[in-house]
Amino acid sequence: MTTARPAAVIILAAGEGTRMKSATPKVLHRIGGRSLVGHAIVAARATNPHHLAVVVRHERDLVASHIGEVDATATIADQDDVKGTGRATECALDALPTELSGTVLVTYGDVPLLTGETLVDLVARHEESGSAATVITAHLADPQGYGRIVRDADGSVAGIVEQKDATEEQRAITEINSGIYAFDVEVLREALGQVGTDNAQGEKYLTDVLSIARDAGKRVSAHVIDDLWQTEGVNDRVQLAALGRELNRRNNESWMRDGVTIVDPATTWIDSDVSIGRDATILPGTQLLGATSVGAGARIGPDTTLTDTEVGEGAEVKRTEANLAKIGPGATVGPYSYLRPGTVLGAKGKIGGFVETKNAVIGDGAKVPHLTYCGDATIGEGANIGAGTIFANYDGVAKHHTTIGRHSFVGSDTVLVAPVDVADGAYVAAGSALTGDVEPGQIAVARGRQRNVDGWVARARAGTPTAAAAAAATEAGTRHTGSSADSTADEGEAPA
Ligand code: UD1
Numbered sequence: 315m316t317t318a319r320p321a322a323v324i325i326l327a328a329g330e331g332t333r334m335k336s337a338t339p340k341v342l343h344r345i346g347g348r349s350l351v352g353h354a355i356v357a358a359r360a361t362n363p364h365h366l367a368v369v370v371r372h373e374r375d376l377v378a379s380h381i382g383e384v385d386a387t388a389t390i391a392d393q394d395d396v397k398g399t400g401r402a403t404e405c406a407l408d409a410l411p412t413e414l415s416g417t418v419l420v421t422y423g424d425v426p427l428l429t430g431e432t433l434v435d436l437v438a439r440h441e442e443s444g445s446a447a448t449v450i451t452a453h454l455a456d457p458q459g460y461g462r463i464v465r466d467a468d469g470s471v472a473g474i475v476e477q478k479d480a481t482e483e484q485r486a487i488t489e490i491n492s493g494i495y496a497f498d499v500e501v502l503r504e505a506l507g508q509v510g511t512d513n514a515q516g517e518k519y520l521t522d523v524l525s526i527a528r529d530a531g532k533r534v535s536a537h538v539i540d541d542l543w544q545t546e547g548v549n550d551r552v553q554l555a556a557l558g559r560e561l562n563r564r565n566n567e568s569w570m571r572d573g574v575t576i577v578d579p580a581t582t583w584i585d586s587d588v589s590i591g592r593d594a595t596i597l598p599g600t601q602l603l604g605a606t607s608v609g610a611g612a613r614i615g616p617d618t619t620l621t622d623t624e625v626g627e628g629a630e631v632k633r634t635e636a637n638l639a640k641i642g643p644g645a646t647v648g649p650y651s652y653l654r655p656g657t658v659l660g661a662k663g664k665i666g667g668f669v670e671t672k673n674a675v676i677g678d679g680a681k682v683p684h685l686t687y688c689g690d691a692t693i694g695e696g697a698n699i700g701a702g703t704i705f706a707n708y709d710g711v712a713k714h715h716t717t718i719g720r721h722s723f724v725g726s727d728t729v730l731v732a733p734v735d736v737a738d739g740a741y742v743a744a745g746s747a748l749t750g751d752v753e754p755g756q757i758a759v760a761r762g763r764q765r766n767v768d769g770w771v772a773r774a775r776a777g778t779p780t781a782a783a784a785a786a787a788t789e790a791g792t793r794h795t796g797s798s799a800d801s802t803a804d805e806g807e808a809p810a
């Protein structure tokens with residue numbers, strides 16, 4: 315079934331949100347990596363409306379500029395001094411083209427779990443039933459604080475009464491107003507003109523539109539939904555956390571249904587804009603944030619936080635913090651790695667334990683396996699960077715670049731004093747402090763020569779076990795008198 319595009323969606327976001335007790339406007343608080351109003355905009359956009367307006371007032375400039383970042387085409391509507399949801403809606407209509415016709419949706423900027431699907435359903439229900447107004451309602455065990463849906467004896471919706479204006483009898487009603495509606499725009503405009511402020515709060519209530527329309531002989535309907543989370547607004551930080559957890563539960567569940575293994579959903583946080591390929595595995599304690607994408611078959615975690623990071627197919631990222639990084643297919647990262655913005659690791663490359671990278675392009679199959687700081691660097695494919703190498707990129711004034719060529723080899727404990735350029739197929743000896751370029755095929759040795767001083771231990775450390783061991787070995791005419799375990803070099807060994 316295809317539904318007509320609504321003429322407009324109006325998002326009310328002018329309220330102050332005092333119970334957040336925050337310097338940040340309520341609708342800019344975030345869950346699932348998006349602001350509350352960001353969630354409202356994404357849901358609204360799913361209905362493909364001709365216009366989208368957001369009503370602002372509290373911290374107007376801050377909220378308006380954020381909305382501009384989320385959706386540059388949204389209309390910002392300013393609410394004036396008159397209070398209430400009805401006035402807010404009126405201000406939005408004033409900011410939209412006057413020739414608007416058909417269906418207009420009204421939603422809130424602080425109801426983040428409402429989905430686009432629910433709004434699309436609402437439009438369909440509203441239009442199929444030929445209603446002038448349709449309100450999303452829900453049955454709550456505890457309806458305190460909400461507007462109640464008053465129905466006639468025949469079950470049709472008569473109107474909405476606010477908690478503060480309700481009689482004892484009306485307060486016993488458990489069907490509540492979600493605050494989400496579809497209206498025929500002409501009926502809405504006309505009825506808003508008649509809404510007054512003669513109520514307990516002295517506000518212009520949007521809810522009054524329903525009884526006004528009904529009294530004018532129009533059809534008013536309710537669309538009851540079972541998923542109560544979708545109607546829940548954020549008023550304080552307790553609700554913010556509860557809705558954040560539920561949103562996360564939903565995000566996790568939807569990825570699992572799409573073929574992603576999440577070992578421990580309770581400790582896995584996946585923002586709403588993340589994407590994950592099939593057969594990826596997410597291990598406990600992992601956060602995938604922002605616009606992070608994870609390729610098929612990749613394995614992330616445990617205890618890993620990736621922000622706006624791209625992970626290729628089949629890559630493995632363990633106990634890592636990464637921000638604005640790109641990890642190539644089949645690459646391995648971690649444990650205990652810190653990838654800062656501009657890190658690009660090629661296919662099957664490696665960033666190993668206790669390695670920090672920044673603005674570093676590391677080629678296919680290249681390895682930075684141990685204890686290294688790699689900043690402002692280009693490393694060619696197949697190169698190997700020895701343990702404890704430092705890319706000294708900062709001279710106290712400016713940052714400089716280091717280039718390591720293809721299949722080159724940097725020995726352990728080397729300081730590369732940038733700017734420096736090691737060509738393709740070159741070596742740097744362990745322990746070097748490299749300050750000049752190295753040409754193809756060369757080895758650079760930039761360290762003091764070894765000097766052995768005979769008899770030093772006997773003179774300077776007489777009477778110590780060291781001196782005794784030296785004497786014994788000398789007397790036996792050997793270098794080692796005791797037994798010593800053989801050590802076997804393995805793949806993880808630091809290059810010389
Ligand atoms: C409103 C409804 C109530 C419903 C409840 C659902 C009215 C009169 N009441 O009550 O029936 O059960 O929502 O949550 O509509 N806003 C503005 N400008 C204003 C006032 C509010 O933009 O002048 C925005 C707020 O930012 C918020 C939304 O409208 O996003 C709801 O406002 P709020 O004050 O929370 O309304 P409630 O009193 O909860």
Ligand code: CA
Nearest residue numbers: 424547548549
């Ligand atoms: Ca509210």
